[in-house]
Every structure is written in C-alpha cells, then in structure tokens.
Amino acid sequence: MTVACVIPARYASTRYPGKPLAMLTGATGESVSLIERSWRAAQGVSGLDSVYVATDDDRIADAARAFGAEVLMTSSEARNGTERCAEALEILSSQEGGDVEIIVNLQGDAPLTPPWFLEKLVAGLRGDAQAAIATPILRCDGETLAALKADRAAGRVGGTTAVADSKMRALYFSKEVVPFTSEAYAPDAATPVFHHVGVYAYRPWALRAYPHWSVGPLETLEGLEQLRFLEAGHPVLCVEVEARGAKFWELNNPEDIPRIEAMLQEMGAP
Structure with missing residues (x-):
C-alpha cells in the first residue's frame, strides 16, 4: 500500500492562463517554472512513494x-484538480502493483509548501478513519491576514x-x-483566521466517488473544489500545521509573483 503524490496542472486557467509555466526567480537568481518548483517541493517530503504531474496539456x-x-x-474534461487526481488514480490503479492507500494532491500553485505540511497531513488522515479527505490549515499572523484583506479590498x-x-x-x-474580525493585529501576532493550504490527502474511495457527486451551489459560488465534499455530507479533516519560520503563499494571480519571489529570496531558496 503506497502514498502517491499527484500535482495537477492545467494550462487554460481563467484567471491566469499558462500559470504552471510561469517563471519564478529564487535567491540564487535561477528562474524556475512554477510546476518545477512544486515538483521540487514534493521531492523533499518523507513518506511519498511516488510523485506525478497530471496534465492534459502537451x-x-x-x-x-x-x-x-x-x-x-489526463483528459481536458477535469473541472478541477481533484477531478484530475481522480483520473490519475484510475491510471495508476490500472498499472501492475497500482494499489494506493492515500493520494496526496499538491496543487501546482503552491511551490512554498513545506514538506512537514504534507507529512502531517498524511499522518492526520491515517489517524482519522472517518475522514474522507484531509487538508492543512495554517493560523494567520497579522501580516498574512493583512495581505488577505488587501487582496479582497483590491478585488483580487x-x-x-x-x-x-x-x-x-x-x-x-x-x-x-x-x-x-475588526481587530488590528501586529505583523507577528496570532489571529483567529486560518489560511487554507491548497493540499489534500484523499482516501481512494472518496476520490473515485467525487466526480460523480453533483456540483453544489457553494462550490459554484466560491469556486472551491473541497466544498463538494461538505455539500455531499462527507467530513473534511483540517490538520493544523505550523510555519516554523517558513513563508507560505499560493500563486493565484500575476501580482503574486513578486511576493513569492521575495519569499523565496528571504528564505534563501534557489
């Protein structure tokens, strides 16, 4: 029984076409694509038996x-990363020795994901037999909360x-x-808001069932694939993780590139 990590990636993003191939410059001045940085992040995770990029784009x-x-x-019919991971699971299951215990979805827009996020995620799902899916959450400090609010104020x-x-x-x-919360927080102060980290660990039965569940109104409104589990009545385990000094931000918009590059350089990441 194995743990397989799948990095779903599509070219035709509505908000940011071609995002997986966007280049990010690290501390050494090396420019590396978003998809390669995400793959590199997966390589540093203990307990993963295999890592794959799943895409429909040559x-x-x-x-x-x-x-x-x-x-x-995978096909071009996948509507989100979870559906693409479900297709990837079927491909893996058809291969000899393809039994998978847990599938980890490391979304290709989160190159700053620390390895212990994924390690704790897998351990959390293994420890909760009732959960169909697990996902990490990170308590925001004042600086991160201010950045989230600034995005929303700017309409992003x-x-x-x-x-x-x-x-x-x-x-x-x-x-x-x-x-x-209307309270003002110091940049390094803990806040009551949790930033969802775009990583998932699924049980195979739940991932196989997911594409057949109806897309509900909340998923439609928010554009968040994990809401389909909640709307279908399946528990989602939130695993709290700690930054341990690492910076975290996803690449959602072109405006995020300078922010992520600054974090890479601050952390000394190549």
Whole structure:
C-alpha cells in the first residue's frame, strides 16, 4: 500500500492562463517554472512513494518530463484538480502493483509548501478513519491576514480561509476572509483566521466517488473544489500545521509573483 503524490496542472486557467509555466526567480537568481518548483517541493517530503504531474496539456507535459518528472496524461474534461487526481488514480490503479492507500494532491500553485505540511497531513488522515479527505490549515499572523484583506479590498481572488469545529472537521472554506474580525493585529501576532493550504490527502474511495457527486451551489459560488465534499455530507479533516519560520503563499494571480519571489529570496531558496 503506497502514498502517491499527484500535482495537477492545467494550462487554460481563467484567471491566469499558462500559470504552471510561469517563471519564478529564487535567491540564487535561477528562474524556475512554477510546476518545477512544486515538483521540487514534493521531492523533499518523507513518506511519498511516488510523485506525478497530471496534465492534459502537451506544453506542461513536455516541460515536466524535461526536468525529470513522471507524467500522467489526463483528459481536458477535469473541472478541477481533484477531478484530475481522480483520473490519475484510475491510471495508476490500472498499472501492475497500482494499489494506493492515500493520494496526496499538491496543487501546482503552491511551490512554498513545506514538506512537514504534507507529512502531517498524511499522518492526520491515517489517524482519522472517518475522514474522507484531509487538508492543512495554517493560523494567520497579522501580516498574512493583512495581505488577505488587501487582496479582497483590491478585488483580487487570492488565498482561501477555513473554519473548523472543535474536532477539526471543516465547517466552511471561503475566498472571503472568515471569520470576520475588526481587530488590528501586529505583523507577528496570532489571529483567529486560518489560511487554507491548497493540499489534500484523499482516501481512494472518496476520490473515485467525487466526480460523480453533483456540483453544489457553494462550490459554484466560491469556486472551491473541497466544498463538494461538505455539500455531499462527507467530513473534511483540517490538520493544523505550523510555519516554523517558513513563508507560505499560493500563486493565484500575476501580482503574486513578486511576493513569492521575495519569499523565496528571504528564505534563501534557489
């Protein structure tokens, strides 16, 4: 039984076409594509038995193979990364020795994801037999919360926030900043807002079922694929992770590139 990591990537993004091939410059001055940085992030995770890039686009596939990634060609019908991971699971299951215990979805727009986020995520799902899916959440400091609010004030759809119950089961995910707080926080102060990290770990049965569930009104309004689990009545385990000094931000818009490059350079990442 294995843990497979799939990095879904599509070229035809509405907000940012060609995003996986966007170049990011690190501390050494090296420019590396977003998809390669995401793949490199997966290589540093303990406990993953395999890592794949799943795409329907030859440009992304060619780029991924060029830096050494294994590629799974999926259809253009996948509506989001989770559906693309479901297709990837079927491809893997058809191969000899293709039994998979857990599938990790490292979305290709999160190159700053620290390895311990994924390691804790897999451990969390293994420890909760009732959960169909697990996803990490990171408590915002004042600086991150201010950045999320600034995005919304500027009309940009940026990071996602999460709200969970006392058992760490998700209550909601939103592109708005929830819960509401009017308090001003120091840049390094803890806040009551959790930034959702765009990584998932699925049980195979849940991932196979996902494409057959109806797309509900909340998923449609928010454009958040994980809401389909909640709307279908399946628990989503939120696993709180710690930054340990690492910076985290997803690449959602072209305006995020300078912010991520500054974080790469601050952390000394090549």
